[in-house]
Amino acid sequence: MKGGAVQLCLNKVPGGAAAKLKNRVVHKSITCVLTIINQTQKENIRKFYKGKKYKPEIWIYSPRRHVPGCWLNKQAENLRTKKQLWKE
Numbered sequence: 001m002k003g004g005a006v007q008l009c010l011n012k013v014p015g016g017a018a019a020k021l022k023n024r025v026v027h028k029s030i031t032c033v034l035t036i037i038n039q040t041q042k043e044n045i046r047k048f049y050k051g052k053k054y055k056p057e058i059w060i061y062s063p064r065r066h067v068p069g070c071w072l073n074k075q076a077e078n079l080r081t082k083k084q085l086w087k088e
Contacts, residue, residue, distance in 0.1 A: 049055045080088075 045056070
């Protein structure tokens with residue numbers, strides 16, 4: 001695949017529409033292959049470290065967004081500003 005991409009880079013000619021279409025197809029196929037490789041590597045690492053005491057960096061595991069500790073409590077959520085009260 002990478003050899004094909006290099007060959008396409010060499011064949012680029014101004015105004016060559018067919019070459020540009022082929023470029024897109026080759027690059028998309030390369031990205032698909034690399035994505036699958038990365039996913040399988042991460043999955044294998046997850047399986048290896050499952051249940052172990054020490055685990056590697058956080059990039060192996062999905063990021064935890066919206067941690068409950070940073071949420072407002074119910075009272076703070078329901079507070080209104082002066083402008084909001086005036087509009088109501």
